Amino acid sequence: VPDTFTAEALLDAYPILSAEERLEGFAMLSANEAADFFLALSTHDQAGLLQELGPERSRPWMRLLAPDDAADVLQSMEPRERPPFLALLDMATLGEVTALMAYAEDAAGGVMNPRYMRLRPEISVEIAIRYLRRQAIRGIEVIDYAYVLAPDMRLLGVVSFRELFAAPPERLVSDIMHTDLVTVTDETDQEAVAHLLIEEGLLAIPVVDAEGRMKGVVTADDVVGVVQEEATEDIQKIGGSEALDEPYLQIGFADMVRKRGRWLAVLFVGEMLTATAMGFFEKEIARAVILALFVPLIISSGGNSGSQAATLVIRAMALSEVRLRDWWRVARRELLTGLVLGLLLGLIGLVRILVWQAVGEVYGEHYLLVALTVAGSLLGVVMFGTLAGSMLPFVLRRFGADPASASAPFVATLVDVTGLVIYFTVARILLGGTLL
Amino acid sequence: VPDTFTAEALLDAYPILSAEERLEGFAMLSANEAADFFLALSTHDQAGLLQELGPERSRPWMRLLAPDDAADVLQSMEPRERPPFLALLDMATLGEVTALMAYAEDAAGGVMNPRYMRLRPEISVEIAIRYLRRQAIRGIEVIDYAYVLAPDMRLLGVVSFRELFAAPPERLVSDIMHTDLVTVTDETDQEAVAHLLIEEGLLAIPVVDAEGRMKGVVTADDVVGVVQEEATEDIQKIGGSEALDEPYLQIGFADMVRKRGRWLAVLFVGEMLTATAMGFFEKEIARAVILALFVPLIISSGGNSGSQAATLVIRAMALSEVRLRDWWRVARRELLTGLVLGLLLGLIGLVRILVWQAVGEVYGEHYLLVALTVAGSLLGVVMFGTLAGSMLPFVLRRFGADPASASAPFVATLVDVTGLVIYFTVARILLGGTLL
Numbered sequence: 001v002p003d004t005f006t007a008e009a010l011l012d013a014y015p016i017l018s019a020e021e022r023l024e025g026f027a028m029l030s031a032n033e034a035a036d037f038f039l040a041l042s043t044h045d046q047a048g049l050l051q052e053l054g055p056e057r058s059r060p061w062m063r064l065l066a067p068d069d070a071a072d073v074l075q076s077m078e079p080r081e082r083p084p085f086l087a088l089l090d091m092a093t094l095g096e097v098t099a100l101m102a103y104a105e106d107a108a109g110g111v112m113n114p115r116y117m118r119l120r121p122e123i124s125v126e127i128a129i130r131y132l133r134r135q136a137i138r139g140i141e142v143i144d145y146a147y148v149l150a151p152d153m154r155l156l157g158v159v160s161f162r163e164l165f166a167a168p169p170e171r172l173v174s175d176i177m178h179t180d181l182v183t184v185t186d187e188t189d190q191e192a193v194a195h196l197l198i199e200e201g202l203l204a205i206p207v208v209d210a211e212g213r214m215k216g217v218v219t220a221d222d223v224v225g226v227v228q229e230e231a232t233e234d235i236q237k238i239g240g241s242e243a244l245d246e247p248y249l250q251i252g253f254a255d256m257v258r259k260r261g262r263w264l265a266v267l268f269v270g271e272m273l274t275a276t277a278m279g280f281f282e283k284e285i286a287r288a289v290i291l292a293l294f295v296p297l298i299i300s301s302g303g304n305s306g307s308q309a310a311t312l313v314i315r316a317m318a319l320s321e322v323r324l325r326d327w328w329r330v331a332r333r334e335l336l337t338g339l340v341l342g343l344l345l346g347l348i349g350l351v352r353i354l355v356w357q358a359v360g361e362v363y364g365e366h367y368l369l370v371a372l373t374v375a376g377s378l379l380g381v382v383m384f385g386t387l388a389g390s391m392l393p394f395v396l397r398r399f400g401a402d403p404a405s406a407s408a409p410f411v412a413t414l415v416d417v418t419g420l421v422i423y424f425t426v427a428r429i430l431l432g433g434t435l436l
Numbered sequence: 437v438p439d440t441f442t443a444e445a446l447l448d449a450y451p452i453l454s455a456e457e458r459l460e461g462f463a464m465l466s467a468n469e470a471a472d473f474f475l476a477l478s479t480h481d482q483a484g485l486l487q488e489l490g491p492e493r494s495r496p497w498m499r500l501l502a503p504d505d506a507a508d509v510l511q512s513m514e515p516r517e518r519p520p521f522l523a524l525l526d527m528a529t530l531g532e533v534t535a536l537m538a539y540a541e542d543a544a545g546g547v548m549n550p551r552y553m554r555l556r557p558e559i560s561v562e563i564a565i566r567y568l569r570r571q572a573i574r575g576i577e578v579i580d581y582a583y584v585l586a587p588d589m590r591l592l593g594v595v596s597f598r599e600l601f602a603a604p605p606e607r608l609v610s611d612i613m614h615t616d617l618v619t620v621t622d623e624t625d626q627e628a629v630a631h632l633l634i635e636e637g638l639l640a641i642p643v644v645d646a647e648g649r650m651k652g653v654v655t656a657d658d659v660v661g662v663v664q665e666e667a668t669e670d671i672q673k674i675g676g677s678e679a680l681d682e683p684y685l686q687i688g689f690a691d692m693v694r695k696r697g698r699w700l701a702v703l704f705v706g707e708m709l710t711a712t713a714m715g716f717f718e719k720e721i722a723r724a725v726i727l728a729l730f731v732p733l734i735i736s737s738g739g740n741s742g743s744q745a746a747t748l749v750i751r752a753m754a755l756s757e758v759r760l761r762d763w764w765r766v767a768r769r770e771l772l773t774g775l776v777l778g779l780l781l782g783l784i785g786l787v788r789i790l791v792w793q794a795v796g797e798v799y800g801e802h803y804l805l806v807a808l809t810v811a812g813s814l815l816g817v818v819m820f821g822t823l824a825g826s827m828l829p830f831v832l833r834r835f836g837a838d839p840a841s842a843s844a845p846f847v848a849t850l851v852d853v854t855g856l857v858i859y860f861t862v863a864r865i866l867l868g869g870t871l872l
Contacts (some may be wrong), residue, residue, distance in 0.1 A: 248751075330684075413742070
């Protein structure tokens with residue numbers, strides 16, 4: 001064991017250590033290093049470490065946490081394991097943490113900090129500055145704004161430090177505060193809070209209840225993590241898995257297999273319909289085996305164009321660029337996009353078959369009809385895939401489901417069956433009397 | 437036109453207005469509302485509005501922007517259009533903006549704010565506080581930390597306002613500052629800066645050059661947008677499109693078709709190999725048409741499991757949970773995952789065929805061999821898909837490409853061809869002498 005054992009060294013090694021090695025390493029840190037280390041851990045790891053330490057040895061670490069972080073840590077433990085850790089907090093913090101835990105974890109109330117710089121409207125700038133200094137000493141994060149509250153806690157206005165420092169000392173806070181406030185309620189979804197922060201270019205947004213009483217502040221650093229988490233969930237769903245909720249290398253094998261296997265099995269059962277659909281066209285395939293050759297090409301083109309459209313719409317929805325009521329605009333746009341993309345792929349397919357025929361004469365005397373069948377099917381399949389992929393997120397959201405569940409594999413599966421039907425129908429029309 | 441025409445109302449209507457209506461609406465706002473409105477616009481829209489106004493009428497709005505925002509706005513204009521707008525800035529800001537524009541837009545240097553609270557180490561706490569008040573008045577964002585610099589601008593330490601306010605007035609800044617600094621260089625990728633901020637739980641990170649000289653500060657609110665942008669790019673790539681770089685409803689039709697068509701065409705050309713592969717097995721299909729029925733089911737299972745694995749690994753890489761050197765750990769894990777998932781799907785497939793056979797006798801006398809062929813192929817295809825999907829992001833990163841290019845459709849295409857080869861090879865082995 002090296003002499004200069006630091007928080008950083010332990011953090012690097014942490015993911016690959018056993019529970020015992022973790023405790024041992026943590027015990028070896030100096031008090032300062034241990035605090036740095038503990039605060040640098042993820043919420044998930046903090047909860048794990050506290051549980052490994054046991055409540056008796058956890059008091060200094062629980063008290064090191066800000067109320068919102070303490071609430072997060074407790075919420076990542078099983079409910080029955082929380083009480084002994086809750087009991088370690090001082091009374092004031094206990095009240096705040098309990099209040100925070102009552103909020104849904106993904107609502108503004110769940111990520112806000114209940115400690116913020118507060119002022120009364122009737123005091124002077126000079127007194128306000130002195131008062132803010134005292135609040136900063138008491139351990140409140142300084143984030144550019146102080147909030148002006150009525151005695152009943154109603155939020156009256158906001159003033160930036162910059163403005164406060166620049167104002168004549170004898171002026172009243174009420175004279176210089178802004179009253180055109182951007183606020184959220186404690187139930188606002190944290191993703192919406194993040195968008196609002198980004199759009200308004202603010203460092204923090206106050207959280208108020210239905211009566212306009214101030215509850216806390218959500219700062220940009222609280223939502224950077226949120227934005228990242230939500231994106232991770234969406235990406236994992238788009239990839240056709242449930243959200244893992246844990247880092248890839250840390251999630252247990254059984255959990256991972258369950259979260260992936262469930263979706264794969266559902267998709268597989270859906271995809272079985274392709275075997276049924278192919279069964280309907282067994283006679284056609286027996287008569288013209290050549291048709292079978294293009295099945296993967298055609299259905300995958302539908303799946304690819306559908307995945308693409310679905311993913312673009314899912315992300316646009318997550319960013320609030322597209323709302324439910326925009327479905328018709330999106331549908332028109334995607335239909336036109338699908339037409340152009342379908343023509344493109346159809347044309348490439350046509351050329352491919354004509355060139356192969358010219359070189360090797362592999363497609364028999366009716367090669368031109370085969371080529372037209374493939375090209376026509378591609379046009380139809382890509383248009384359908386694009387439209388279905390772009391509309392599926394709207395349908396899911398309309399029925400209260402997560403649009404991101406319109407994963408690439410889900411859309412592909414949906415489009416595969418239809419693709420087969422389109423292909424063999426076009427074939428029946430164009431090849432009836434010749435190959436079929 | 438309503439009397440109470442506000443910034444908010446114009447913001448809501450903005451996306452659907454013509455250029456003329458936008459100018460007209462903007463002109464109708466009061467000075468205060470116009471400033472609120474302008475600052476609330478996205479960088480892209482700010483640039484657009486300035487260009488519509490023309491340089492003559494843009495001076496107040498250019499000067500309203502912080503240096504980093506001004507640099508962003510200018511960078512979203514064509515290079516030849518920038519000079520007249522640059523000329524509107526005051527000399528000090530012009531220097532800062534030009535320096536910022538020299539950085540890559542996605543590096544720390546490109547998002548940092550060159551204005552921050554600075555202190556000398558040898559002054560007392562009392563003087564430091566007075567000095568910081570003066571800086572705040574000069575319009576510097578207050579974000580909890582002040583940076584302690586040597587005369588040559590080398591970053592010596594950092595001190596929070598909280599600590600400064602709590603310290604005895606006569607102590608020296610150098611006595612209370614922290615010297616274990618978390619810094620980034622001006623070339624650090626902005627995504628890496630965001631991760632560092634989240635990991636360390638900081639509101640801001642100082643940017644230093646190779647000699648340790650302070651260049652600026654990246655604050656959490658700068659990177660919330662970055663995190664969102666990067667996630668959007670990754671999601672769009674995973675969905676099998678190029679990154680749109682513009683909101684879905686605002687990007688021009690031709691641009692969108694180009695960005696989507698290019699990838700679809702590449703995937704289509706790759707997918708053509710399936711027709712070639714199927715061609716190799718044309719004789720087998722002609723002899724046992726029943727084999728063709730399961731082609732879509734089998735190749736899509738490979739594609740789905742591959743998309744899933746690729747997406748999880750891409751996201752884990754973007755979050756720095758998984759590094760290049762972890763490839764072997766991931767490979768072992770995914771091989772095992774693929775084995776379990778393959779057994780699961782193989783079993784479902786086996787049961788499906790046996791049940792259908794029991795009910796309708798659709799698969800002929802060799803149904804058991806067919807069922808085993810399908811089940812065995814599913815096991816092989818899912819294992820291959822999972823392994824290929826999880827390794828592809830590593831290969832891409834190893835060769836300097838973006839791992840997110842391992843899109844769901846790309847992986848599916850890659851796995852389709854192999855899936856066909858696996859399927860027909862298993863069929864030749866199991867069905868040789870009976871059906872084949």
